[in-house]
Amino acid sequence: ELWLPEDVPAAAPAGFLQQLPSYQSALRRRAGGSRERRAGAQGSAGLRAAEPRGPEQRGREPVAQPAREQPLSIAEKRRLRDCQQADTKYLSGWKQWKRTSSKSLKKVLSEAKELSSYLELWRRDIHSIEGKFGTGIQSYFSFLRFLVLLNFIIFILMFSFVTLPSIISKYGIFNSSVAKVPPKNTEPHCTVYKPSGNEGLVYFYTYLKDLLSGTGFLEVTSLFYGYYTIDAAWLSVLSYNLPLAYLLATFAYLALSLLWIIKRSVDGFKQNLVHGEDQFQSYCNKVFAGWDFCITDPNAAQLKHRSLLYELQTDLEEERLKRKIADRTMKEKLRIYSLRIFINIIVIAVLSGCFYSIYRATVYSQENSNVSIRHDIRTDTIGAVQYLPSIVITLANFIAPQIFSFLIRFEDYSPAFEIRLTLMRCVFVRLANIGVLLFSLWSHISGCDTDKCKACGYNYELYPCWESEVGQEMYKLMIFDFIIILAVTLFLDFPRKLLVTHCSCKPAQWCGLREFGISDNVLEIIYGQTICWIGTFFSPLLPAIATIKYFIIFYIKKISLMHTCKPAARPLRASSSNFFFLVVLLIGLVLAFIPLGISIAHISSSKACGPFRSFNTSWAVVPDTVRGFPAGLQQVLHGIASEAFAVPFFMV
């Protein structure tokens, strides 16, 4: 060791720390270098006494640091500020003006921030949740609020660029008209589409059935793709290219979501990049920054104590476990690895089981609902058949995580890794289920064996307007998800709470209240959001439904939390949970790109409905428009689109 502990005075390490580059850069960021005064002092008396020494140095350099950033009592800060103000007389006019203008600017900014904080949605609710349950659960509700806003903005985007022009033109407001160019080069049989809007006398429950499954009267509204059968909207003399607008609005909302999520996760990313997965400084983090000062409720404080104790004990145990693992013999390692491989095989088997059942359910539901339509039988198709894919997906989403958390106990990982691996598996199950559903739908839609079918490019008999079908499927998923959340809260949580409070028998007490599992709830809403992103292309008003849905879910979850749940014994830390939610959301978004990309660029758009009737695929409208541009602009666009430019651009 370089220093012997007895020799070195306590002040020397402070000097050494100031040489560190990180410290220097922090210094440079702050105006003026008046830090040395505080760092040198030792002892609390010294800390307080350090500041009054400052004013003597004043003649040489002006202190750019405002009084309130000094760790002093208000009386001493007042003295410091008076000294600073007396000092400004000695400064040059330029420096004086700079200082006063920066002060007034800061004042203006703080006023603006105060005003804007009133506009924040649910500020008081989230505050009270934070006080009672801590920042971990509060981050879930902030995340929910973020999704409400995101969906609302997406809805405004789609509505103003796609729905509004269509409605204006269709109803002839503002002297507008519609241009419907008949599709060229297509077989006439491809263009037959007769949506069964309700005609004649129908029972009332048909309306309810249609509301729940998006068929019937809903199918012909602007909710679904089939409504937008316009090629150009003429508003007086301006022509509005609706197909192009539709496509560009889709790209716009995807890009907007991507940018917004990335912006929100930038801070968390920096933290995680620095700290990574190793335990560097995690003990200091937990001990020095462990207490959640937002807690005001003694019960919540008790829970926080217990969770801190649990966390510290788990970490210490994990450290002991790591040392044990390092000492493992060869034979033990072999046994553990073969066990893990075996369990992973089981996991894959479970996943394949889920996927296969979803595939079968989708095929069955499509066949049975279409048979009745084709033969024009207005039978009461039992809601269950329509909803079969949704039911199967929800069951799979519920059962698979239970199986995973049971299996992982045998794999003998460290506790933190266990939690992470289970979460990753659950995320994968939820998002892959949607993928399988879409894949089975598409294989059905593009499954073509007759020549007539091949001429259209898709299965025109069963799906004259296949985009509306997909939109309906997404709509059903979303509605069903919402109903399930409502039902679970009403029929599981509240009775459970009543049981626990009024019945003091052993089984009831052992069962206890439901824990508010943050990760489960977050996966739930991310699943809903992925459906929304995929479905908005096929059903432009879906974001509005999503906004309303999340708005109501906020209140449901809040009531459920306050009255029927107890907080989780092992909460995720607030800092890492925020970043985790956003990363999973990002995965969902990227996953949404894939089906949309395939639908837009690969599968032929339906010739019987929608804005892309006269094009081969939905994407074809873009090259078409570009061909109409002047030659110079075309060159530029081709240059941008060429690989030499696009790839580095996206990298950056």
Next chain:
Amino acid sequence: TCEAEAARAAMGGSASLLPREALREYQELTFLSKQEILLAYKRFSALLPKEERVDVCSARVPESQILTLPELRANPFQHRICHVFSTSEDGDDSMSFEDFLDMLSVFSDSATSDIKSHYAFRIFDFDDDGTLDRKDLEKLVNCLTGQGEESQLSNAEMEQLIQNILEESDIDKDGTINLSEFQHVVSRSPDFARYRGVR
């Protein structure tokens, strides 16, 4: 100043409101917004007995009263907080209105992390000697895990934990953590940025 204005208000017999000059000064000297200062004024007056409410600025509230505030009631560091922020010469840890504002300012969202880490160090320094030694750390951990026999770490676990903490933060290996080392380690702490949300 606050006292002069309050005296004038008392003579005029008007209700005890925070005078505008004082409000502006406090906005300048603390990190609190106008709303927060007014709210703090109201809450502080509520802690005083009726006779003293006229002259809020110079009144001192005993520690027992301060600890009835909801933010501090459930806080394991309540006594240390009162001790650190109190400017009472008698050493009885009573707080004046300005001490109260100081406390809220350090705990507010807009306070710099420097200020927060500085005061955090003083709060954790149970024996007020300017460094965090083993005894301080032990008391700190016991505060975190709660009072009571079953909610404390065993001796072996405590040793292991303190060893780890010192390994991570004690750069000069003298067995204690001084202010610079503390600020250094806490500036990298991801949870510390969201620290201190007393409102």
